[in-house]
Amino acid sequence: MQIPGITLPLAHLPVQLLALWIAGALHELGHAVAAASARVRVLGVGVFLWIMYPGAFVELDQRTLAESSTRNKLRIAFAGVWHNLILVAIAAAALKSGMLDWPWTWIGWETTATGVVATSIASWSPLHQAVPASSTITQLDDNTLAGGTVDWTRYLEKKTHLAPNTTGYCWSKDAWLSRKPDCQCCRFETVHVRCTYTSLVCFATYNSTSSSACVPVASALQDTTACTDDTVCPQHQVCMFPQRLSPGEQLLRIHYQLPPWSLDGATAADNQFTVFLGLPSDIYAAIRVSRWRPRLSWLPGTLPEFSVLFVR
Structure with a gap:
């Protein structure tokens, strides 16, 4: 079920409300067209907005509707659903065929x-x-x-x-050994205090989780690969894991x-x-x-x- 703000981003809400309004308007238009073709007088049509729900309506003359045949009454009653089914079929065909892609590629977008x-x-x-x-x-x-x-x-x-702490990163063993074993970013209970002021993150190696060091995360992780232990890393590299992370x-x-x-x-x-x-x-x-x-x-x-x- 698609619910903006729960199963979908809240930013999708205006688009879904517009789609709902158009679908409702076409539904009511179906009733109006069927009524007019059956010579039932249409007193009025319109749209409305109730709180945030957009909708549409059609008002028929009850006297001429009552005088109409049973077949015409059924046509008028089911005309709205029929219009919605046609709309769904057109939308499904447009999505499946890629028809929606063509206009955008012509006017300035690319995939x-x-x-x-x-x-x-x-x-x-x-x-x-x-x-x-x-x-x-x-x-x-x-x-x-x-x-x-x-x-x-x-x-x-x-x-x-x-x-x-289940995903580590391979880093140069020499670079790791050159880091100070006791540093400020590894003293905080969580990384939040440190994050605001510096790009250092507390890491520990796979073989020695009790020994930690502050690592310049941007430069250290740029050309590295993920690891679970030292055997995954190339020679002369160690597998290090981030520490002091919040839940x-x-x-x-x-x-x-x-x-x-x-x-x-x-x-x-x-x-x-x-x-x-x-x-x-x-x-x-x-x-x-x-x-x-x-x-x-x-x-x-x-x-x-x-x-x-x-x-x-």
């Missing part, structure tokens, strides 16, 4: 097969400053997003239910490409990188993703996806 496009990022999220809108997110940790929004949702759900928090690496207009073509295609430390559900709530990317900076990135949502 991406390398990941998902961040059409908008909530201002309350730290990712608002880290990842520019209309960037293409190509990878979460070591998982590519070639499957689009399905891969995006599946991985964030998996990361949400993952036990803390539910995870460390995620986000790889993305800048939108085409940000830099020259060659540079914009290069992978950029940022690290997120927090609840995976916050990423899902903060970033609205789509497979559509605008080719020009002034085009709204959310428009094509809203059209698909509206038809659905």
